[in-house]
Amino acid sequence: MVMQSTAAGLPQNSGGKGAKRSFSVAFEPWLYLSPGLVLLLLVLVVPLIFGVSYSFRKFSAFKSEYVGLAQYQALLHDQVLGQALMNTLWWTVASLVLQFFLGLGLALLLDRDFAGKKFVQAIVFLPWAVPSFLSGLTWAWLFNPIVGPLPHWLFALGLKAEPTNILSDPATAMWGPIIANVWFGVPFFAITLLAALKSIPGELHEAAAIDGANPWQRFTKVTLPFLAPTIAITVMLRTIWIATFADLIYVMTEGGPAGSTNTVATYIYVSAFKTLDKGYASAVAVLLLALLILYAIVLIRIRRSLVRYS
Amino acid sequence: MASVTISNVQKNYGAMNVLSAVDLSIADGEFVVLVGPSGCGKSTLLRMIAGLEEISAGEIKIGDRVVNDVAPKDRDIAMVFQSYALYPHMDVASNMGFSLMLRKTAKELVLNRVGSAAKRLGLDVYLQRLPRQLSGGQRQRVAMGRAIVRDPKVFLFDEPLSNLDAKLRVHMRTEIKALHQQLKTTSVYVTHDQVEAMTMADRIVVMHDGVIQQVGTPLELYDHPANLFVAGFIGSPGMNFLPAVVARQGNKVSAELTDGQMIPLRPELKVEDGDRVTVGIRPENIEVGTSAALKAKIEVIEPLGLSTQFYTRLAGQQVCIFAMGRTDRGPGDTIALGIKPADVHVFHGKTGLRLS
Numbered sequence: 001m002v003m004q005s006t007a008a009g010l011p012q013n014s015g016g017k018g019a020k021r022s023f024s025v026a027f028e029p030w031l032y033l034s035p036g037l038v039l040l041l042l043v044l045v046v047p048l049i050f051g052v053s054y055s056f057r058k059f060s061a062f063k064s065e066y067v068g069l070a071q072y073q074a075l076l077h078d079q080v081l082g083q084a085l086m087n088t089l090w091w092t093v094a095s096l097v098l099q100f101f102l103g104l105g106l107a108l109l110l111d112r113d114f115a116g117k118k119f120v121q122a123i124v125f126l127p128w129a130v131p132s133f134l135s136g137l138t139w140a141w142l143f144n145p146i147v148g149p150l151p152h153w154l155f156a157l158g159l160k161a162e163p164t165n166i167l168s169d170p171a172t173a174m175w176g177p178i179i180a181n182v183w184f185g186v187p188f189f190a191i192t193l194l195a196a197l198k199s200i201p202g203e204l205h206e207a208a209a210i211d212g213a214n215p216w217q218r219f220t221k222v223t224l225p226f227l228a229p230t231i232a233i234t235v236m237l238r239t240i241w242i243a244t245f246a247d248l249i250y251v252m253t254e255g256g257p258a259g260s261t262n263t264v265a266t267y268i269y270v271s272a273f274k275t276l277d278k279g280y281a282s283a284v285a286v287l288l289l290a291l292l293i294l295y296a297i298v299l300i301r302i303r304r305s306l307v308r309y310s
Numbered sequence: 311m312a313s314v315t316i317s318n319v320q321k322n323y324g325a326m327n328v329l330s331a332v333d334l335s336i337a338d339g340e341f342v343v344l345v346g347p348s349g350c351g352k353s354t355l356l357r358m359i360a361g362l363e364e365i366s367a368g369e370i371k372i373g374d375r376v377v378n379d380v381a382p383k384d385r386d387i388a389m390v391f392q393s394y395a396l397y398p399h400m401d402v403a404s405n406m407g408f409s410l411m412l413r414k415t416a417k418e419l420v421l422n423r424v425g426s427a428a429k430r431l432g433l434d435v436y437l438q439r440l441p442r443q444l445s446g447g448q449r450q451r452v453a454m455g456r457a458i459v460r461d462p463k464v465f466l467f468d469e470p471l472s473n474l475d476a477k478l479r480v481h482m483r484t485e486i487k488a489l490h491q492q493l494k495t496t497s498v499y500v501t502h503d504q505v506e507a508m509t510m511a512d513r514i515v516v517m518h519d520g521v522i523q524q525v526g527t528p529l530e531l532y533d534h535p536a537n538l539f540v541a542g543f544i545g546s547p548g549m550n551f552l553p554a555v556v557a558r559q560g561n562k563v564s565a566e567l568t569d570g571q572m573i574p575l576r577p578e579l580k581v582e583d584g585d586r587v588t589v590g591i592r593p594e595n596i597e598v599g600t601s602a603a604l605k606a607k608i609e610v611i612e613p614l615g616l617s618t619q620f621y622t623r624l625a626g627q628q629v630c631i632f633a634m635g636r637t638d639r640g641p642g643d644t645i646a647l648g649i650k651p652a653d654v655h656v657f658h659g660k661t662g663l664r665l666s
Contacts, residue, residue: 217412222397
């Protein structure tokens with residue numbers, strides 16, 4: 001039906017009605033797209049505009065007022081934000097690197113056949129199904145020396161001088177949420193990379209084996225180039241998710257002790273819902289958005305130069 | 311270059327026996343085609359020569375060296391895959407030079423070898439292209455080029471032409487054959503297409519159910535098929551088969567068909583009166599319109615211009631006749647068929663083995 005009406009709308013005469021007709025020709029496809037466009041505008045663009053507009057206002061208990069760039073000026077002098085940015089960087093990089101390499105390792109293991117593979121696969125993917133609040137609570141308890149075994153194990157292994165909670169020491173506190181996050185996020189990489197591995201034709205590995213490639217060369221010259229597009233896109237998505245992921249940290253440490261686990265995401269949450277400074281929270285969120293967009297652009301550029309085939 | 315000797319080789323997947331006691335020696339420089347229906351074990355045998363499949367029992371030698379436990383890369387072989395297995399992220403030059411690069415060959419030598427192989431295959435203008443930017447035939451050539459730059463002892467081909475359209479397949483067939491005549495490298499070629507086998511092979515190995523049925527030159531197989539399977543597999547259109555009972559009257563031997571009609575057989579044939587046999591006659595060995603006694607009814611006529619194919623009904627079986635020239639007969643006509651005793655293949659009624 002769409003095809004037919006589009007065909008009917010094509011220029012048929014170039015007479016006096018030409019201008020009017022060409023407008024309707026140009027307009028017609030947009031009409032067909034309009035339900036989707038309206039939906040996109042309502043769901044994506046409108047909330048974004050509201051969110052950004054909040055960052056130009058100051059909210060108090062019963063009213064809000066326009067303050068221009070005042071919130072952004074405040075950003076520049078915010079010491080807490082500076083530390084939160086550094087914490088975010090550390091939290092994101094450490095979580096991402098560990099999640100990626102463990103996920104890749106698991107995917108490579110699961111790509112070969114062994115007894116009980118199905119069972120192991122189910123176990124590996126299980127953390128993904130656990131709600132993040134629950135995993136945060138569980139890990140917080142595991143690190144707690146009163147109810148959890150981890151401090152005692154670390155002490156027994158000689159890694160800690162005393163069986164104390166790593167979450168209560170500013171020097172080590174960030175490791176708690178990072179470990180929980182790695183546990184939580186490994187399945188994502190394992191699933192996506194395993195799917196990508198499965199898509200590599202077996203004959204390519206055989207051809208490489210005959211061509212004289214050893215297992216390491218087969219991995220670097222055949223497997224990795226095949227995984228590169230998937231790696232680029234998953235690393236990008238995951239970075240954005242981790243950088244904006246506040247649940248685990250908030251549940252486990254609430255950004256403490258002494259702001260040592262305070263990331264930009266938790267800072268936004270605290271600013272908006274504890275300090276009730278919604279305007280400032282919005283300004284910080286816009287800053288985070290800008291940084292992540294910048295990061296995504298860089299990564300997409302890198303991906304384009306890496307991936308020369310479809 | 312080297313010979314390939316396969317002695318008593320077996321392949322089992324668990325309890326399933328895929329190849330049983332295969333013996334085959336391939337001479338230095340020979341072009342051998344393994345042919346058979348899918349699942350006959352021909353690809354498995356080729357992959358065992360390549361080292362991609364383990365050998366369950368027996369021994370495979372390339373030259374004088376037993377290669378059972380030698381890794382594929384150390385067997386000095388090159389393989390062309392059905393899917394070509396080109397590296398999609400490398401351009402044509404890198405695809406062809408990959409094996410040399412892995413062997414740390416000097417860059418200039420790699421360029422040289424790739425250049426001359428590309429020239430030979432008409433790929434020199436495509437060296438910087440990626441596989442996805444090439445047509446099917448060009449990809450096939452790159453796969454060939456990747457094999458020849460290595461200058462291996464043995465070429466292995468695993469149905470390399472089955473992904474091409476019919477016209478290109480015929481063209482590449484002659485190209486591969488010409489290439490072999492230039493390079494004279496020992497080649498093992500797997501196909502399910504008997505025409506490919508007939509046109510390319512020095513010797514054909516017909517396989518069925520993991521067992522070699524017959525080994526011989528194309529015309530040996532065509533003229534003296536060892537059993538019903540080979541007789542039916544080689545030749546297009548295929549051989550006609552008719553169940554019959556031997557009737558021997560003194561020096562005169564004939565085969566009595568189920569409807570009572572007689573086909574004369576060679577008197578020296580080692581058969582007894584009353585033996586159940588299957589008679590095989592090639593379509594081009596039946597003459598139409600002679601005064602001989604055999605009568606058949608035409609069901610379908612296929613005029614091909616140069617020749618005509620008749621599909622007739624004889625003793626309840628469909629019999630195909632291939633005659634040069636054209637015909638004025640039509641479906642429903644009854645025609646007389648002439649068959650020379652020397653052209654009749656006789657197979658044992660139960661075992662299907664050729665009787666001589």
